[in-house]
Amino acid sequence: MQASALKSPPHMPAAHPNEFDLRRIERALQDRVRYRYVTPAIIGIDGGYRIQAPCCSRNVDPEGGIVDVALMLFDGLHGEWRLFAKDHDRQSWELHSTYSRLTELLDGLNTDPDRAFWQ
Incomplete structure (x- = not known):
């Protein structure tokens, strides 16, 4: 399934991104299991957030550049x-998974048992 920006109805302002949840995500990622020594960037996008980080493992980018880690919509x-x-x-x-709460999503992203995100 391809990710696409999910639009709010025309009469409602978009709830995401917002500064409050951006800070919540930043704090939560400090508790991740993998690649704790890199500093991820959380980027607000239409309808959610994108996480990028340096590729220290060189598994994705042999040059060790910035790579996409996760997209949350x-x-x-x-x-x-x-x-x-x-x-x-x-x-x-x-699409990896769906959650009813942001905190549940962040718990799954932080543990990442299948290494789907922190590669």
């Missing part, structure tokens, strides 16, 4: 968060 119609992982070979975002 809020679907206001269904009231759920969608977490996408980057398929670096195809250069596309793939």
